[in-house]
Amino acid sequence: MRATEREQFILEEAVRFFAEHGFEGQTRELAKRIGITHSAIYRHFPSKEALIERVYEHVYLSRWDEAWAGLITDRSLPLEGRLTEFYLQYVNRVFHYDWVRIFVFSGLKAFDITPRYLDIVRQQIIEPACLELRHELGLPGADETPLTERETELFWGLHGRIFYLAIRRFVYSTPTPESLDDIVRDGVKSFMLGGPEVAKTIVQAKA
Template sequence: MRRAVEYFSAHGFGVGTRELAKHIGVAQPLLFHYFGSKDKLVERVYREVFFYRWNPEWEELLIDASKPLDERLIIYLEDYTRTILSNDWIRLMVFAALDDPSLNKHYISLLHERIFKPVLREIRASKKMPPEPTEIDLELFWGFHSSFFYMGVRQWIYRMEVPDDLTRLIRAHVHNFLFGFHQTLAAGLTCPSEV
């Protein structure tokens, strides 16, 4: 599986099975014997890289109100960022989006339901607001959260340097987001407009 991940992350999911089998070091018929089809192999690679690396402890941490929210977000993002800032994770996420966006939709849904919404509900409840996040709340959190993915894009797609001190950067991002988001909520800017 590691060699398939390596090959797809270098060349994308559009490669032929003959080249893939050669890289893995097996005959093409053997590849079909074990996986049935290229699509099933792609799904297996996707599960291996994204869902097997998903840490359920992130979800538990983020709803643990015994610690301040900023502390929980920092701990979560330090671990999450270490998980995603790898060549295979970033490149396969981009290739999957270009090749078949349905592959990424399940992962993005997981982020929305198990990470974004619980955090936003807690923030809204702390402001005595209805707990269900608005569309704008979700967009603001999406922008904040995706900045860590974008560091990986800079590193593994654009081949640019990223900051060495991720902990300090994450702390700054978290404090910036929470301060700005609290101000945005106080100003009523995420509320649905009255027509």
């Protein structure tokens, strides 16, 4: 193997290894599993932390679509349609064994993969969606009435409802529908039937 190929091979095997064993798994065991010397890993990744950082880039950043932020703020579509399309794409992109399990293990071990990723979700999806809902309801913008924690929690609730399907499938190993498209549509529609009224109450009380 050329050096770049070996590095990619180690990275992909590390993704599978951490997804199965969590970050308690030792790089020595990883080396044994893939049939290389322990020192060979450190020729490409200077530390376990450096390897985990590459896993984050490979598994999370590479699957995040920068177009999603624009989709959420595209006012040529109703907000329900935007949210539905985002979550249909999101489920297709991230509902995978490695992605979900590494995400959970990271949170349990206090690695910063989980908070860093959720910060991207907050900045590019949750907070813009709150403002788009205000606009759709004719409510004041953030310059007049700052976003409240209660508003963002409404959208985290929708996000968590959909992501919980992945937890059930890849962490709890319990049955989930094979196709999630209708489940996503139902989830967004349910949110839009009640969420706007709650948001209106929150913003008007704040204003």
